[in-house]
Structures are given as structure tokens and as C-alpha cells.
Amino acid sequence: MDELIIRPIAQIRTDFQEKFGIPRQSGRVGELTGTIVFVPEFRNQDALRGIEEFSHLWLIFDFSASHREKWSPTVRPPRLGGNTRVGVFATRSPFRPNPLGLSCVKFLSLEQTAHEGTVIHVAGVDLLDGTPIIDIKPYIPYADAHPEATGSFADTHKDDRLAVDIPPELLSAIPEAKRNAVIACLSEDPRPSYQDDPERIYSMAFAGLDIHFRVQNGIAAVIRIDKKD
Amino acid sequence: MDELIIRPIAQIRTDFQEKFGIPRQSGRVGELTGTIVFVPEFRNQDALRGIEEFSHLWLIFDFSASHREKWSPTVRPPRLGGNTRVGVFATRSPFRPNPLGLSCVKFLSLEQTAHEGTVIHVAGVDLLDGTPIIDIKPYIPYADAHPEATGSFADTHKDDRLAVDIPPELLSAIPEAKRNAVIACLSEDPRPSYQDDPERIYSMAFAGLDIHFRVQNGIAAVIRIDKKD
Numbered sequence: 321m322d323e324l325i326i327r328p329i330a331q332i333r334t335d336f337q338e339k340f341g342i343p344r345q346s347g348r349v350g351e352l353t354g355t356i357v358f359v360p361e362f363r364n365q366d367a368l369r370g371i372e373e374f375s376h377l378w379l380i381f382d383f384s385a386s387h388r389e390k391w392s393p394t395v396r397p398p399r400l401g402g403n404t405r406v407g408v409f410a411t412r413s414p415f416r417p418n419p420l421g422l423s424c425v426k427f428l429s430l431e432q433t434a435h436e437g438t439v440i441h442v443a444g445v446d447l448l449d450g451t452p453i454i455d456i457k458p459y460i461p462y463a464d465a466h467p468e469a470t471g472s473f474a475d476t477h478k479d480d481r482l483a484v485d486i487p488p489e490l491l492s493a494i495p496e497a498k499r500n501a502v503i504a505c506l507s508e509d510p511r512p513s514y515q516d517d518p519e520r521i522y523s524m525a526f527a528g529l530d531i532h533f534r535v536q537n538g539i540a541a542v543i544r545i546d547k548k549d
Numbered sequence: 550m551d552e553l554i555i556r557p558i559a560q561i562r563t564d565f566q567e568k569f570g571i572p573r574q575s576g577r578v579g580e581l582t583g584t585i586v587f588v589p590e591f592r593n594q595d596a597l598r599g600i601e602e603f604s605h606l607w608l609i610f611d612f613s614a615s616h617r618e619k620w621s622p623t624v625r626p627p628r629l630g631g632n633t634r635v636g637v638f639a640t641r642s643p644f645r646p647n648p649l650g651l652s653c654v655k656f657l658s659l660e661q662t663a664h665e666g667t668v669i670h671v672a673g674v675d676l677l678d679g680t681p682i683i684d685i686k687p688y689i690p691y692a693d694a695h696p697e698a699t700g701s702f703a704d705t706h707k708d709d710r711l712a713v714d715i716p717p718e719l720l721s722a723i724p725e726a727k728r729n730a731v732i733a734c735l736s737e738d739p740r741p742s743y744q745d746d747p748e749r750i751y752s753m754a755f756a757g758l759d760i761h762f763r764v765q766n767g768i769a770a771v772i773r774i775d776k777k778d
Contacts, residue, residue: 321560321588321681324611326553326647345692359550362646367622369636376698380609380649382553393596407598409685417591418555418683420609422651424693452550454647456638459698463574464653467694469605471687 328382328452329362334445335498337548339385341510341524344399345412346379346423347444348508351501353428354445356453363437372430376459377442379423382452386414401514423447424459481507482535486542493545498527506533506540557611557681558591563674564727566777568614570739570753573628574641575608575652576673577737580730582657583674585682592666601659605688606671608652611681615643630743652676653688710736711764715771722774727756735762735769 334354336342343349356379358364371377394405395413408416425442432438440456484506486494494502510524518536525531525548532544563583565571572578585608587593600606623634624642637645654671661667669685713735715723723731739753747765754760754777761773 321557321611322613324555324557324648324681324683326555326649328550328553329646331550345689347692347695362620364622366634367636367638369623369634370639371636374639374698374700376695378651380647380651382550384551391591393593394598405595405598407596407600409596410599410603410687412686412689416684417558418609419553420555420649420684422607422609422686424695452553454553455645455649457641457651458639458700459695460574460641460700461696461698463576465694465696465698466576466605466653466688467690467696469603469688469690469694471603471689 326382326454327361328359328454329456330356330358330453332356332379332381332445332447332449332451332453334447334449334451335501335527336448336525338525339448340522341505341526342448343446343505343508346425346446348446349501349504350426350444351504352445353441353443353501354425354447356440356442356456357436358439365438368430368438368440371440371456371458372427374427374458377425377427378455378457378459378464379425379447379453380455380457381421381423381447382454383414383416383419383421384450384452385448387419388415391415391417398512398514402512403514420454421447480509482509482538482540483507484540484542490542490545494529495527502526502531506531506542509535509540511535555611555683556590557588557683558685559585559587559682561585561608561610561674561676561678561680561682563676563678563680564730564756565677565754567754568677569751570734570755571677572675572734572737575654575675577675578730578733579655579673580733581674582670582672582730583654583676585669585671585685586665587668594667597659597667597669600669600685600687601656603656603687606654606656607684607686607688607693608654608676608682609684609686610650610652610676611683612643612645612648612650613679613681614677616648617644620644620646627741627743631741632743649683650676709738711738711767711769712736713769713771719771719774723758724756731755731760735760735771738764738769740764
């Protein structure tokens with residue numbers, strides 16, 4: 321079978337400059353927004369005609385930060401403690417033979433910009449800033465929605481959430497429009513699940529800030545916020 | 550942004566040697582089964598470890614029968630009568646800048662074969678025989694199932710079905726294991742929705758048979774079945 325050459329059609333802008341803290345699946349954190357900016361070749365308003373009638377979109381994207389020379393048949397999902405090996409096709413791991421990801425996002429709006437053509441604003445993103453977008457498809461509930469589907473480990477802990485404590489003087493360092501997203505991301509517990517050291521300080525890069533926190537007794541406590549250089 | 554070179558990991562075997570009659574979305578016809586056979590490089594049982602715990606799988610595939618030199622920003626979905634132009638990113642049309650398709654199928658079983666390694670049997674397929682498979686991912690209901698999502702034209706007519714009339718002497722020409730699938734595919738009404746000519750004879754190639762039928766008053770009537778050469 322022939323190889324296929326894929327050209328990214330767009331790039332998504334998000335508040336995540338680093339992988340740490342990105343929710344484990346799309347849709348987990350509705351407060352996380354992103355903007356899809358098309359590359360000049362695919363910057364064509366006609367190609368989006370009718371897209372605003374759909375509430376949700378699929379993004380197929382390039383796991384560009386996770387390319388590897390060789391593929392490995394098994395991966396160790398963080399959700400399983402990082403020691404259990406599972407077949408790569410039984411996971412959504414970025415380390416796959418073809419490094420394509422699949423995310424379902426909410427459509428928010430189209431915007432006509434002065435210099436970048438029509439961009440798409442979406443919510444519920446789980447993507448690194450600058451991720452190349454390969455395809456955008458409408459979500460079709462009668463074909464795509466299977467609430468009766470059963471999973472395995474991917475379902476466990478899905479409702480575990482941390483309480484989030486941010487002292488008022490630190491909260492004021494976060495732009496108001498980003499506060500709910502920060503709280504929601506921390507409540508998702510970004511730590512690998514095999515780590516449980518109450519003294520350890522984690523740092524999440526978000527929206528130009530470095531947000532330092534500890535986790536103890538089910539509470540993520542923010543202890544310092546720095547502006548990134 | 551860089552181009553990405555994609556190597557198919559597998560091929561799917563289905564009963565559709567031609568496009569006509571393939572359901573418009575995956576999952577529409579649960580009776581349609583397929584078998585995913587890995588290419589030698591990716592034939593590795595470990596890569597499937599744990600996959601049997603998922604009820605549904607995503608297939609990302611190459612619309613290999615729909616490659617075109619140039620992309621068109623708009624397409625004319627058959628469901629809209631074939632005359633209305635819609636932006637390609639507002640459709641699941643195969644004619645897209647990157648010709649990737651997305652189907653949700655039911656996992657049936659793994660089978661160890663003598664000459665092709667471990668194969669995956671799935672149901673609810675909407676793929677041409679021999680379609681190159683690019684990636685297989687588990688369906689994760691909490692991230693992927695959005696029954697509340699709203700669509701546009703993609704939702705209309707989704708419950709229109711034809712009655713199917715196959716005279717007993719013709720029915721016996723269809724292998725018993727394939728009969729329900731034939732009936733289900735015909736009831737989906739494979740005609741382009743802008744055609745409504747009760748005299749016109751259509752032919753659906755399925756499982757080595759050519760199934761000829763007419764449609765009148767909401768009934769698909771099979772009038773002849775030939776074995777394909």
C-alpha cells in the first residue's frame with residue numbers, strides 16, 4: 321500500500337506551551353479554548369461554509385511533539401501507574417506508528433481577521449499550542465455518539481477531581497479570563513498517577529504563566545505564580 | 550509546518566468491491582462486518598494487548614479511492630440533493646485536502662491466523678474492500694460520546710428507511726450469512742437522494758454478487774442477482 325503525504329491545513333493556538341497539565345482527553349475542560357488558524361494555502365472561507373451549524377467538531381492532528389524514529393508495540397499509560405504495558409492500539413497514546421491524534425471540541429464561532437483570514441474558535445481543547453491540524457470534520461451524533469460503549473482502564477478515575485486552592489493574592493496574578501481554565505486544569509490532577517509526594521512542587525505552564533503547586537489530601541494548592549520570560 | 554508521511558498499518562476486508570451501496574456513515578448497518586489485516590511491518594500481537602476490553606474502535610483510514618490532484622473548498626453532499634455546495638470541513642466527504650476518513654466500528658474479536666498474524670473482526674463498517682487503515686484507537690465514551698451534539702443536514706433523513714422485497718428464489722442466491730447485511734444495506738436507500746425514477750435499475754456489488762433492484766413507493770425490490778466474474 322502506498323504512503324500518504326499529509327500537509328497540515330492549520331495550526332491551533334492554545335494556552336499550553338508545554339505538555340504538562342494538558343487534560344488527558346478533549347472535552348474534559350470546557351473552559352480551555354483554542355483558535356484554529358489556517359495556513360495560507362487552505363485559508364478559504366468557502367471551505368467552512370455551514371460549519372457553524374454543528375455544535376461539535378473533530379480535529380485530526382499531528383502529535384508533532386511526540387515523533388519518534390521507531391514505533392513501539394506497547395506503551396505504559398500514566399493512568400495505569402506507568403508500569404503496565406498496553407498495546408498501542410488499545411490506547412490514545414501519542415506514540416503510535418502514525419502520530420495522529422483525534423480530539424472532539426466544541427465549535428464556538430468563526431471570526432474574520434485582518435491578517436489570517438477566517439479563524440475558528442473552539443472549546444474543550446487538549447492540544448499543545450501550535451499543534452498542526454490535519455483535518456476538521458463535523459461531529460455527527462447518530463454515527464459518532466455511543467454512550468453505551470464500554471472501555472477499560474480509560475474509564476477509571478474519570479470522575480476523580482482535586483479541590484483547588486489558590487490564595488487571593490496569587491489568583492489576582494492570573495488574567496480573569498483564564499482563571500476558570502487554570503482551576504479546571506489543576507482539578508484534573510495533572511500529576512502522573514504513580515506520583516503521590518505531598519512535598520513535590522509541580523509547575524504548569526499556562527497562558528504565559530508558570531503556575532507552581534503541590535498536591536496533598538486531594539487538594540491542589542498553588543504556592544507561586546511566575547510570568548514566563 | 551512539516552509534511553507528514555503516513556504508512557498504512559493494515560487493510561480492511563469488507564464485502565464492498567464498489568462504492569455504491571456503502572452506508573453513508575459507520576455504525577448504520579451493524580450486520581456489515583470487516584476484518585482488519587495488518588501489513589507485515591505492523592503485524593504484532595503485543596500492539597493489540599487490551600484492545601478486546603473496548604466495545605468500539607475508531608478507524609482512521611485513507612480514502613484511497615477518492616484521491617484528487619487538487620482540493621476543492623466546497624462539495625455537494627448527496628444528502629442535500631447534489632446541488633447545494635457546502636464547505637468541505639462541514640462535511641465528511643472523502644474529497645478533502647488530506648483524504649483521511651474516520652469510522653466508528655464495533656469490536657467483535659481477535660483471531661490468530663496461520664498466515665496473517667492476529668486479525669481484528671469488526672462490525673458496522675462503511676469501508677470499501679481493501680481500504681488502507683492508518684490508525685486504530687479505542688473509543689472512550691467520556692471523551693467521544695456527545696449525544697447532545699447538534700448537526701445540520703447530516704441529521705435529516707437519518708431514520709428514513711426503505712422496505713426491502715427480495716423474492717424467495719433470489720434470496721436463496723445470497724449466502725445465508727450475508728442476507729441480513731444485503732437487506733440492511735438496501736433499506737438504507739443507496740440511491741443519490743436527487744434520483745427518484747421508479748424504472749431505473751440500480752446495481753449493488755456485494756460479497757461477490759451483483760444485486761439489481763428498483764425503488765418505488767418506498768420499497769427496494771430486488772429483480773435479479775448475478776454472480777460477479
